[in-house]
Amino acid sequence: MNTKGKSILVVEDDEKIRNLVSLYLMNEGYEVWEAKDGEDAKEKFLQYDPCFVILDLMLPKTSGEEVCNWGLLNE
Numbered sequence: 001m002n003t004k005g006k007s008i009l010v011v012e013d014d015e016k017i018r019n020l021v022s023l024y025l026m027n028e029g030y031e032v033w034e035a036k037d038g039e040d041a042k043e044k045f046l047q048y049d050p051c052f053v054i055l056d057l058m059l060p061k062t063s064g065e066e067v068c069n070w071g072l073l074n075e
Helices: 015-027 038-048 064-073
Strands: 007-011 031-035 052-055
Touching (some): 007 015, 007 038, 031 038, 038 052
Parallel strands (some): 007 031
């Protein structure tokens, strides 16, 4: 399957929500990576370079807003 343009990073600290969102996206043919907190999100963003990020703003360790600002600064 060609996943170019179809990769998504799901950043959510609630495991049930994260798994559900990921499952729906995978069923639609997206390549999905998951992160459970802001630090994990930064690592996965650098590792996989996703085309799209679904980002929870209220995360442990590093807030979603900080992750978003970091991502914009590192483009």
